[in-house]
Amino acid sequence: MxxxxxxxxxxxxxxxxxxxxDVARTGGIAGMTRRWSAQPPEAEASEWITLIDRCxxxxxxxxxxxxxxxxxxxxxxxxxTRRREPMPDGFVWFIRATWSGTGPLEAELPDDEVVGAWRxxxxxxxxxxxQSADPGRPGH
Amino acid sequence: MSTxxxxxxPYLLARIAAVQEENWARAADAAHRTLAAPREYRPVRxxxxxxxQEPGTxxxxxxxxxxxxxxxxKHREVLPGTRVRGEDDPATGDASVDEAxxxxxxxxxxxxxxxxxxSIDGSGSSLLATVHYGRDYDNAFWNxxxxxxxxxxxxxxxxxxxxxxxxxxxxxxxxxxDEGGLLYRGQSGALNxxxxxxxxxxxxxxxxxxxxxxxxxxxxxxIFTDAVQGVALRSLKAPGTxxxxxxxxxxxxxxxxxxxxxxxDDNGGVHINSGIPNHAFYLTAKxxxxxxxxxxxxxxxxxxxxxxxxxxxxxxxxxxxxxxxAAAEYGEESEEVAAVRAGWTGVGVIPDDREAES
Numbered sequence: 001m002x003x004x005x006x007x008x009x010x011x012x013x014x015x016x017x018x019x020x021x022d023v024a025r026t027g028g029i030a031g032m033t034r035r036w037s038a039q040p041p042e043a044e045a046s047e048w049i050t051l052i053d054r055c056x057x058x059x060x061x062x063x064x065x066x067x068x069x070x071x072x073x074x075x076x077x078x079x080x081t082r083r084r085e086p087m088p089d090g091f092v093w094f095i096r097a098t099w100s101g102t103g104p105l106e107a108e109l110p111d112d113e114v115v116g117a118w119r120x121x122x123x124x125x126x127x128x129x130x131q132s133a134d135p136g137r138p139g140h
Numbered sequence: 141m142s143t144x145x146x147x148x149x150p151y152l153l154a155r156i157a158a159v160q161e162e163n164w165a166r167a168a169d170a171a172h173r174t175l176a177a178p179r180e181y182r183p184v185r186x187x188x189x190x191x192x193q194e195p196g197t198x199x200x201x202x203x204x205x206x207x208x209x210x211x212x213x214k215h216r217e218v219l220p221g222t223r224v225r226g227e228d229d230p231a232t233g234d235a236s237v238d239e240a241x242x243x244x245x246x247x248x249x250x251x252x253x254x255x256x257x258x259s260i261d262g263s264g265s266s267l268l269a270t271v272h273y274g275r276d277y278d279n280a281f282w283n284x285x286x287x288x289x290x291x292x293x294x295x296x297x298x299x300x301x302x303x304x305x306x307x308x309x310x311x312x313x314x315x316x317x318d319e320g321g322l323l324y325r326g327q328s329g330a331l332n333x334x335x336x337x338x339x340x341x342x343x344x345x346x347x348x349x350x351x352x353x354x355x356x357x358x359x360x361x362x363i364f365t366d367a368v369q370g371v372a373l374r375s376l377k378a379p380g381t382x383x384x385x386x387x388x389x390x391x392x393x394x395x396x397x398x399x400x401x402x403x404x405d406d407n408g409g410v411h412i413n414s415g416i417p418n419h420a421f422y423l424t425a426k427x428x429x430x431x432x433x434x435x436x437x438x439x440x441x442x443x444x445x446x447x448x449x450x451x452x453x454x455x456x457x458x459x460x461x462x463x464x465x466a467a468a469e470y471g472e473e474s475e476e477v478a479a480v481r482a483g484w485t486g487v488g489v490i491p492d493d494r495e496a497e498s
Contacts, residue, residue, distance in 0.1 A: 024405065027407060027410070027411065028281070029373065029411070030278070030279070030297075031373075031392075031406050031409075031410070033405045033406065086324045086325070086329075086407050087281055087284065088310075088316075088317075088324060088336070089279065089281035089310065089313065090283075092407060094404075111279075111281075
């Protein structure tokens, strides 16, 4: 099941993406948000779901927990949150995965926690996104 | 090994201290005080600076000196990496290492000359930096104890150490943290970013001897590749105009509260909404003229180091604190207080009505 499927005509036939993984890298000294997305077809789905399953979603701070409305400076960080103080100018990553029949998984991670399985998933999304990018568009 | 705490040998200090000539009085006094200072085993770096203050008056001052250490992460994302240059070592020939070393020196000089602050903690702490962090790494950051610089990806960024405002920005994060910090989220986070930009820009202006009128007021000039349509990361003079690129989009910084950006990205837009306090500083400095670090910069510095600025301060709290600092330094009716007030009303943080804010 986890074998990478060999290229066959049905795999490349366009259909609705079975899996979608979106990655946003925000912050950094430049404060620029870069986004990448992978929407692989059905035939690659199991390989992607394996990558997704290896990530410790339950241990990551969920982006959905953050209410943008409570960014009032006077509100101290809630003790229940596991989040550390962010590093000045450090990247903050948002990762979201959805596939048929499953609600979105979401994670918000500081840069130095994007290692191991997270890093593999992020790199896979960036590679996928780069390969499918409009060739006329420079960069990512 | 050495019994001397500094680079000026005690015998030389003793000779200067003993000079009787009137023109050398200040130098003799400085040397005397240096000799009288308690010697510590911990090496404290100092240096002798000679200058002509008035025609015919040679002034020699023993001033503290930086203690820099640059490490090389060798393209891994592991800190600190391998130490490649210390304070007494010659240039390495590696541009990133030497730019970081020189940039930290210029930043150190800025803090000492402008505010008599001896390094990040005010007590001569070492200035630590790591270069060549990661592969194609598009960022520079402060990790709580050192500055970390990537090389850039050569598509958007071509390295971060070439810009003094970037190096000084990172070091300023260390100063802010040492002074009690500003929570890195929402408005207090945008203030943290803005103060780092302000002192980043001022360090560059100080190195180049520029007045408020002459300065570019840019952060990160020269770090974009030629492929990017833009001059820098941010502009304090005209927030929102630093770049406008097909791929990167347009510089999203607002210059006024009416354009404040609510977002979940970037810790609540700390690098975006910093445009508002950045521009307030610019307006203040522009109104006062001359060297921006001397009056506008001093007011911001006094505000940061007052010991009363809460780490959760919002823009209004900070603005009122700068007014209080200006009044304490220059008097309630001073042109400095008026310039600070006009700066904050100009960006919509303080209502444009003197009665409304007391």
